[in-house]
Amino acid sequence: MPQNKIKVLDNGYVALVDCMGMDKAVIEAARRCYMSEPQGEDAAAAADAKLVRHLILKDHGTPFEHAYFRFDVKCPIFVARQWIRHRIGTYNEMSLRYCLAKRDYYTPSSLTGEALEKYKKSVNEAFDTYETLVASGIKREQARGVLPLSLYTLYYWTVNARSLMNFLKLRLDKAAQAEIREYAEALLEIFKEKMPVTAKAFEEKMKPKE
Amino acid sequence: MPQNKIKVLDNGYVALVDCMGMDKAVIEAARRCYMSEPQGEDAAAAADAKLVRHLILKDHGTPFEHAYFRFDVKCPIFVARQWIRHRIGTYNEMSLRYCLAKRDYYTPSSLTGEALEKYKKSVNEAFDTYETLVASGIKREQARGVLPLSLYTLYYWTVNARSLMNFLKLRLDKAAQAEIREYAEALLEIFKEKMPVTAKAFEEKMKPKE
Amino acid sequence: MPQNKIKVLDNGYVALVDCMGMDKAVIEAARRCYMSEPQGEDAAAAADAKLVRHLILKDHGTPFEHAYFRFDVKCPIFVARQWIRHRIGTYNEMSLRYCLAKRDYYTPSSLTGEALEKYKKSVNEAFDTYETLVASGIKREQARGVLPLSLYTLYYWTVNARSLMNFLKLRLDKAAQAEIREYAEALLEIFKEKMPVTAKAFEEKMKPKE
Amino acid sequence: MPQNKIKVLDNGYVALVDCMGMDKAVIEAARRCYMSEPQGEDAAAAADAKLVRHLILKDHGTPFEHAYFRFDVKCPIFVARQWIRHRIGTYNEMSLRYCLAKRDYYTPSSLTGEALEKYKKSVNEAFDTYETLVASGIKREQARGVLPLSLYTLYYWTVNARSLMNFLKLRLDKAAQAEIREYAEALLEIFKEKMPVTAKAFEEKMKPKE
Numbered sequence: 001m002p003q004n005k006i007k008v009l010d011n012g013y014v015a016l017v018d019c020m021g022m023d024k025a026v027i028e029a030a031r032r033c034y035m036s037e038p039q040g041e042d043a044a045a046a047a048d049a050k051l052v053r054h055l056i057l058k059d060h061g062t063p064f065e066h067a068y069f070r071f072d073v074k075c076p077i078f079v080a081r082q083w084i085r086h087r088i089g090t091y092n093e094m095s096l097r098y099c100l101a102k103r104d105y106y107t108p109s110s111l112t113g114e115a116l117e118k119y120k121k122s123v124n125e126a127f128d129t130y131e132t133l134v135a136s137g138i139k140r141e142q143a144r145g146v147l148p149l150s151l152y153t154l155y156y157w158t159v160n161a162r163s164l165m166n167f168l169k170l171r172l173d174k175a176a177q178a179e180i181r182e183y184a185e186a187l188l189e190i191f192k193e194k195m196p197v198t199a200k201a202f203e204e205k206m207k208p209k210e
Numbered sequence: 211m212p213q214n215k216i217k218v219l220d221n222g223y224v225a226l227v228d229c230m231g232m233d234k235a236v237i238e239a240a241r242r243c244y245m246s247e248p249q250g251e252d253a254a255a256a257a258d259a260k261l262v263r264h265l266i267l268k269d270h271g272t273p274f275e276h277a278y279f280r281f282d283v284k285c286p287i288f289v290a291r292q293w294i295r296h297r298i299g300t301y302n303e304m305s306l307r308y309c310l311a312k313r314d315y316y317t318p319s320s321l322t323g324e325a326l327e328k329y330k331k332s333v334n335e336a337f338d339t340y341e342t343l344v345a346s347g348i349k350r351e352q353a354r355g356v357l358p359l360s361l362y363t364l365y366y367w368t369v370n371a372r373s374l375m376n377f378l379k380l381r382l383d384k385a386a387q388a389e390i391r392e393y394a395e396a397l398l399e400i401f402k403e404k405m406p407v408t409a410k411a412f413e414e415k416m417k418p419k420e
Numbered sequence: 421m422p423q424n425k426i427k428v429l430d431n432g433y434v435a436l437v438d439c440m441g442m443d444k445a446v447i448e449a450a451r452r453c454y455m456s457e458p459q460g461e462d463a464a465a466a467a468d469a470k471l472v473r474h475l476i477l478k479d480h481g482t483p484f485e486h487a488y489f490r491f492d493v494k495c496p497i498f499v500a501r502q503w504i505r506h507r508i509g510t511y512n513e514m515s516l517r518y519c520l521a522k523r524d525y526y527t528p529s530s531l532t533g534e535a536l537e538k539y540k541k542s543v544n545e546a547f548d549t550y551e552t553l554v555a556s557g558i559k560r561e562q563a564r565g566v567l568p569l570s571l572y573t574l575y576y577w578t579v580n581a582r583s584l585m586n587f588l589k590l591r592l593d594k595a596a597q598a599e600i601r602e603y604a605e606a607l608l609e610i611f612k613e614k615m616p617v618t619a620k621a622f623e624e625k626m627k628p629k630e
Numbered sequence: 631m632p633q634n635k636i637k638v639l640d641n642g643y644v645a646l647v648d649c650m651g652m653d654k655a656v657i658e659a660a661r662r663c664y665m666s667e668p669q670g671e672d673a674a675a676a677a678d679a680k681l682v683r684h685l686i687l688k689d690h691g692t693p694f695e696h697a698y699f700r701f702d703v704k705c706p707i708f709v710a711r712q713w714i715r716h717r718i719g720t721y722n723e724m725s726l727r728y729c730l731a732k733r734d735y736y737t738p739s740s741l742t743g744e745a746l747e748k749y750k751k752s753v754n755e756a757f758d759t760y761e762t763l764v765a766s767g768i769k770r771e772q773a774r775g776v777l778p779l780s781l782y783t784l785y786y787w788t789v790n791a792r793s794l795m796n797f798l799k800l801r802l803d804k805a806a807q808a809e810i811r812e813y814a815e816a817l818l819e820i821f822k823e824k825m826p827v828t829a830k831a832f833e834e835k836m837k838p839k840e
Binding site: 076077078081084085087088091096097105106107108110111114115118119121122123125126128129132133136138141142144145146147148149150177 | 706707708711714715717718721726727735736737738740741744745748749751752753755756758759760762763766768771772774775776777778779780807
């Protein structure tokens with residue numbers, strides 16, 4: 001059922017589950033301010049694109065809050081911790097108080113040879129310990145103290161186009177960590193497909209001036 | 211195109227333009243926490259209703275933020291001023307800086323006889339003055355200083371089910387002003403049609419204990 | 421008790437009631453990220469100013485959310501309606517459901533001669549009608565329907581430095597209505613006195629490039 | 631300089647750094663609505679307490695948003711992940727992209743004997759691996775993938791009294807995890823000292839009906 005499921009990192013993904021409004025809602029909201037109506041179909045499309053470009057350039061953000069996305073996300077915990085700093089949006093995440101953690105973790109592709117071996121050994125021993133502790137009757141919520149930050153987690157994320165563009169601006173930036181940048185690229189792809197007019201104006205604005 | 215347009219007061223309305231997720235998104239979000247899946251179709255419907263009732267009773271609000279509505283609203287300015295106090299949501303309103311105000315205002319049905327006459331006379335003279343001032347070259351944004359609080363305004367309102375339920379709780383209350391209560395009742399009607407499971411649990415909770 | 425009360429328009433004001441954190445909290449919050457400590461007092465002041473400039477330039481907004489202001493504001497209703505669109509902040513406003521409106525309204529200084537007379541006459545007749553309706557037993561909350569948008573209202577506004585800078589950016593802009601621009605200028609004055617380091621960096625960024 | 635530093639868990643703490651407004655701001659904000667003034671000092675104190683109790687009982691939340699706290703917090707990452715779900719508030723946290731993690735982690739006091747040994751061994755091996763990886767040139771932001779969820783982190787948290795009470799309501803509840811409950815108790819202690827009138831009304835409402 002999820003549309004546009006995109007694989008990210010070694011075992012994560014981003015999938016679009018729902019969306020609402022898109023470019024149309026942005027344009028309707030912006031036109032409400034002036035109570036204006038475009039004439040003719042071709043003229044309308046050109047006028048709409050121009051209006052959206054103007055909103056993006058002038059940082060008029062509210063019209064973009066009428067377009068909503070719901071994503072299904074699977075990412076490592078350390079990525080989730082960066083993600084959730086974006087407070088304008090809704091998260092429902094699987095809970096390690098109630099669910100038993102699976103041995104499903106992220107390994108950076110940059111690790112090779114001895115470093116890779118050490119990384120995997122350490123993480124696997126952490127899972128071994130977790131499983132032993134849980135089996136011996138320690139609560140899941142406490143046993144998880146040994147689990148690694150590379151553990152994959154899952155959540156639904158509902159976000160409007162304004163907050164999404166803010167996420168993309170910060171997380172596509174070369175200063176962002178490579179891992180979350182990969183998620184941002186997957187989100188950008190879905191954004192471009194679903195809101196082509198807005199995404200085009202957004203990308204024009206983001207493009208570094210030469 | 212707007213579905214479910216409902217007339218409110220003498221000349222206002224509420225109309226549903228868009229929606230996303232509804233009961234299904236709430237249930238999926240809540241289940242994500244436990245990574246649980248219901249078995250069998252009938253069992254599922256009963257289990258879903260029970261889950262939603264539990265969320266409502268325990269005030270677990272986030273799952274309801276995955277369901278979104280976009281409404282088109284026409285209401286008097288004094289109602290809009292109460293409405294916009296609800297900050298979790300998006301508003302795009304027609305602007306009296308750019309649009310010329312129409313002689314379209316609210317008259318309380320409780321007014322009769324002399325009171326009604328005085329009310330209408332006062333409001334109409336305000337519009338007369340406004341029109342004269344604008345015609346004489348005064349800016350619309352300044353001439354509006356004479357316009358009455360009963361003037362109708364128009365906006366799009368995008369809101370999630372959690373924030374909508376908070377609005378309904380406060381604005382269906384007998385302590386709320388009668389005018390906004392009428393809008394709340396129109397919104398409740400749409401809410402019940404679109405999110406029957408959630409609305410049922412909400413109404414059960416709201417019902418005064420006997 | 422309110423510090424820094426500044427008169428605005430013909431009969432409005434802005435006054436600082438409370439503040440918290442200011443430049444110091446911003447710097448502490450930003451340094452927390454790196455767990456860094458400055459050395460030596462002069463070096464520290466220079467390093468702090470550089471850090472704040474960097475945050476402003478790069479749009480790193482969260483550290484500025486640790487600095488808070490509480491303002492007492494008196495402004496015309498049509499200005500309050502623009503103001504309250506800024507949703508990140510808290511408003512508590514006098515209510516015309518419970519309070520009797522005073523004959524206290526804004527008159528644009530640009531109005532002269534006949535236009536001024538018409539404006540005042542219209543507004544005063546509206547107050548006359550309001551008072552008659554209330555005296556005859558009509559509820560205040562309904563009688564207010566005749567009151568003009570130029571009526572002064574009062575509220576407390578609590579806002580963090582990030583949201584305040586966003587307000588200033590939009591409302592000091594030449595595209596903003598002159599009336600709210602005057603309020604923004606009063607707020608800027610207080611902001612500069614209370615957060616000199618941040619305000620300096622903010623003004624540098626806002627200055628149009630030549 | 632931090633006032634009221636309270637030790638929590640084996641190596642964490644909560645400390646009040648700044649505060650603004652407190653009970654006084656709540657009362658002023660609530661009275662603004664009615665433009666009312668209390669008479670006489672004793673009468674005032676009793677009237678204020680009654681007003682605050684009324685606001686708490688009726689869930690009138692906005693007046694409490696004029697009172698702000700800034701806390702310095704040290705807690706395990708798995709606690710921070712629950713905490714940060716409270717989106718109405720500001721967080722600035724130390725970053726493991728820039729800072730080297732210290733061997734500073736939480737050990738549940740319920741662990742004893744073999745379980746305790748396994749837990750400590752696993753966590754210490756994770757730190758060993760982290761340090762080896764970093765020493766061999768792996769980026770801190772990637773090496774942290776092996777670090778345990780029990781690692782202590784540090785942040786500033788700025789929050790208003792309304793959002794703090796929501797935190798307390800949820801995190802003092804017996805359904806909350808014991809670890810975050812201990813933080814909630816420390817916060818409650820500070821809250822009671824700084825906002826005695828509000829805290830008293832809050833505790834009365836929270837008390838289970840018998």
